[in-house]
């Protein structure tokens with residue numbers, strides 16, 4: 262006899278008569294049918310392993326037990342790599358990120374940094390010989406590494422880092438030192454307890470001169486006992502808002518000597534006699550950060566997809582209040598206000614992914630040409646990776662919080678998974694370059710391009726002036742033009758502000774600081790333009806069936822109008838937008854909300870996120886929300902006895918004390 266599978270009747274209804282093929286959207290997002298099959302096989306392989314399941318929810322464990330339990334699972338996952346039905350790199354990508362990996366390791370993978378930064382740093386910064394020496398060991402997990410750059414005193418301002426690596430030509434060694442408390446490395450993931458090696462960024466001194474920060478391969482712990490090596494002071498920094506099993510750590514050096522060959526010398530070298538050989542570009546040592554900025558755009562998008570799926574399904578199960586007097590309470594998704602909360606983030610997941618895909622392609626192209634010594638694409642890659650990392654992470658964090666709020670009280674439960682998702686996404690605002698600082702880097706590139714009339718592909722629009730009449734056209738292509746005008750206009754306003762500040766007598770750095778608000782706005786408009794263009798162009802260029810194209814086009818239109826309505830001042834200021842245009846866009850926006858609403862569940866279904874990945878009773882496929890919330894509550898240690906022992910210790914004496 263087949264067991265009947267429960268499906269909440271409201272969700273069942275939402276799924277009836279879907280006008281498009283959900284599987285086609287799934288394939289589109291995965292990058293092809295075969296990729297979908299591969300991903301599903303991998304998910305089944307990993308998620309069917311009983312040893313990877315939690316005995317109790319992580320929330321109820323102590324800080325140390327959480328770490329130990331997640332490390333156990335993380336190591337088990339590594340043992341499964343060899344038999345994975347997907348390729349090794351594909352499996353690692355899935356396990357380190359916000360998708361499959363988060364179903365097992367809910368607050369971060371203790372060995373993530375090894376794959377996300379340590380191996381990429383070895384590949385990007387090490388010579389062929391150095392890679393031969395360490396890469397295989399790293400791939401085989403004979404050593405586990407991290408990336409130690411940030412210090413207690415400095416994260417953003419890399420030239421201010423204090424860790425010193427002084428070359429001693431007599432012994433042909435570098436001497437590593439932390440000259441002050443603020444010189445201690447502080448934050449590197451996996452550093453606290455997991456890693457035994459690190460790529461350490463330190464100021465290189467040779468022949469009495471500081472040559473700036475460089476990467477060094479440093480052993481931190483004994484390979485057998487895991488005890489810190491002499492002169493290495495290492496530990497964990499304590500609980501954080503999220504990502505609590507990423508054992509972020511601190512690290513100090515007390516005159517630790519390492520051989521000269523442990524300077525990663527792909528781009529710059531120190532010869533035996535101490536002669537320094539410069540890199541072709543001084544920013545090449547920042548390459549590992551560029552890689553992570555690129556992958557973070559993809560990662561926050563997956564997190565956003567999870568949040569939107571949870572909130573959308575829940576909003577179709579949840580019935581509350583009265584819409585039409587006397588009628589049954591409506592699904593909260595039927596309130597226009599709820600659609601306004603959830604459909605823009607739903608649409609954003611597509612825009613962000615398509616933009617992140619473009620960035621990933623640029624990364625690969627630029628990297629290939631840099632391997633051949635051609636640095637031409639580096640400024641564009643830096644500009645775009647900063648812009649998209651900052652935009653996707655900050656927008657995703659706001660959207661995730663909106664999704665949480667859209668679930669009312671139940672969204673505040675730990676088990677809703679919103680706190681963890683938010684913890685992950687909001688961290689991305691800070692790590693790998695704090696967003697404000699990245700916006701200012703983008704602005705620097707935009708101003709330079711506009712003034713010097715030279716720059717890469719992503720900023721070409723700042724050089725080529727728009728031709729023809731500047732009318733307002735509200736087709737998607739017309740809207741892209743409006744975004745372009747805003748992006749150009751805001752750069753011009755920022756430049757005018759800089760010039761104005763100079764006329765007032767400010768020195769260049771002060772003129773820059775006093776124009777920061779305008780510069781950041783310009784950088785944000787540039788990033789938005791890139792996402793909007795990617796969304797519109799990708800749909801134009803893709804081979805999609807008419808029904809799928811129709812729903813994705815509606816999402817695209819909704820999203821690009823949403824941002825205009827959100828920042829209409831910029832469009833009035835720079836794009837000739839008139840009151841009538843805005844009113845027209847407003848009514849189009851609400852029409853689109855109504856048009857997309859009936860398909861919201863079908864669209865999130867097409868993300869094909871398994872319940873284990875969503876990790877939330879609110880977002881499960883079957884919509885059995887209330888039963889699942891009860892089941893979660895039953896797991897609370899406070900519910901294991903009717904009367905907790907603390908009653909006898911504290912409450913009863915108080916009750917009897919006649920205060």
Ligand SMILES: CCCCCCCCCC/C=C\CCCCCCC/C=C/C(=O)SCCNC(=O)CCNC(=O)[C@H](O)C(C)(C)COP(=O)(O)OP(=O)(O)OC[C@H]1O[C@@H](n2cnc3c(N)ncnc32)[C@H](O)[C@@H]1OP(=O)(O)O
Nearest residue numbers: 353354357358376416417419544547556560643692693694
């Ligand atoms: C086996 C493989 C398996 C692969 C598995 C991968 C799995 C991936 C999936 C999982 C995805 C995600 C998982 C998430 C895990 C998260 C882990 C998070 C870990 C976090 C790590 C960190 O945070 S590391 C520390 C990061 N720190 C920073 O980012 C510091 C920020 N500061 C800076 O970058 C710089 O200081 C700053 C840019 C602010 C300025 O630098 P400065 O030296 O002061 O430079 P200036 O003098 O201002 O010069 C500016 C000129 O240099 C150009 N420039 C600056 N930076 C760069 C660069 N990076 N590249 C190129 N060019 C650069 C700039 O444009 C200026 O040029 P100009 O011509 O003079 O104008």
Ligand SMILES: Cc1cc2nc3c(=O)[nH]c(=O)nc-3n(C[C@H](O)[C@H](O)[C@H](O)COP(=O)(O)OP(=O)(O)OC[C@H]3O[C@@H](n4cnc5c(N)ncnc54)[C@H](O)[C@@H]3O)c2cc1C
Nearest residue numbers: 408409410411415416417448449450688692693694695697
């Ligand atoms: C979860 C997490 C994981 C991390 N993992 C790692 C890791 O693995 N390895 C590693 O090395 N580091 C890691 N970091 C550190 C991270 O890279 C830094 O925290 C980040 O680069 C910001 O630097 P900061 O903390 O010094 O902030 P600060 O630079 O001190 O920022 C404080 C404030 O000052 C502002 N500010 C700073 N400079 C400027 C400026 N020039 N103009 C305008 N405003 C400015 C910022 O916008 C911010 O508002 C991690 C951090 C987190 C949160």
